[in-house]
Amino acid sequence: MTCSPEELKKRMIQNGREEEQIENIISRLGSYATFSKVRSDYVFKLSNESFLKASHSLKNKARDLEKYLYEYYFQEGNCENVVEELKKYQNDDGGFGKAMESDFRYPNSSPMATSIGIRFLSEIEETKDTKDIIKSAFKYLESTFNEKRNGWYALTKEVNNYPHAPWWHYDEEKDMTIIDKN
Numbered sequence: 001m002t003c004s005p006e007e008l009k010k011r012m013i014q015n016g017r018e019e020e021q022i023e024n025i026i027s028r029l030g031s032y033a034t035f036s037k038v039r040s041d042y043v044f045k046l047s048n049e050s051f052l053k054a055s056h057s058l059k060n061k062a063r064d065l066e067k068y069l070y071e072y073y074f075q076e077g078n079c080e081n082v083v084e085e086l087k088k089y090q091n092d093d094g095g096f097g098k099a100m101e102s103d104f105r106y107p108n109s110s111p112m113a114t115s116i117g118i119r120f121l122s123e124i125e126e127t128k129d130t131k132d133i134i135k136s137a138f139k140y141l142e143s144t145f146n147e148k149r150n151g152w153y154a155l156t157k158e159v160n161n162y163p164h165a166p167w168w169h170y171d172e173e174k175d176m177t178i179i180d181k182n
Contacts, residue, residue, distance in 0.1 A: 063102070065089070073126060079124040083133070086117055095140035102162035104155065109140055111152035112179075154179045166181060 046054060058070045066084045071077025091102040095109025096117035106113070113135050121130045121137075144152060154177050157170040170177050 046104070079127065079130075080113065082120065082124055083127065083129050086120060086133065087129075089117060090136070092136075093140050093143070094136035095144070096137065101168075104159055104168040106155060106159045106164070107162070108156075108158065109144075110155045110159070111141060111144055112154040113139055138155040153177070 023180060056071070057075070058066060063068070065082075068081040071080050071099050072079060086096075089096045089098045091097050091109045091154050093109050094114075095111075096113040097109045098107050098113075099105045100113035100116055101110075118134055118137050124130065141152070146152060155168060155170060157172055159168055159177070160170050167178050174181075
């Protein structure tokens with residue numbers, strides 16, 4: 001099912017996005033994409049020309065992780081390259097860090113970065129390596145579970161000591177990031 005930018009805007013508003021943010025997203029996509037419903041989310045499909053430009057940019061500017069993910073999904077690349085690259089982001093405690101989430105450069109493990117690592121691993125072929133990495137990541141998550149919150153906080157206050165996007169800034173008065181408020 002394809003939807004118009006107006007339908008996408010309506011859905012994003014229903015999901016709590018701010019109108020200014022939505023307008024910005026839609027204006028940047030412009031005529032480069034059509035929007036399609038996949039599962040419960042609306043995603044966009046790039047035109048062939050835009051896909052080729054994005055591919056070129058990924059191949060020349062992205063981190064190795066994104067390059068290997070791109071190869072895996074779009075060029076029949078093997079999952080071993082993805083797994084080996086993901087191992088570089090996993091810390092000794094089993095969690096993921098080392099700027100796994102590119103919007104914060106926090107080197108230590110965090111529940112947010114760990115959830116991203118697990119998601120990537122869960123989307124590729126299941127191997128002994130992927131099972132072992134995920135098992136180790138789950139141990140990290142078990143050890144950082146906050147019973148009072150009945151969940152996790154995305155990051156600790158130490159994230160403020162490293163470059164990060166504004167939405168990852170840890171507010172010491174509220175004892176959480178803005179992401180954790182939701």
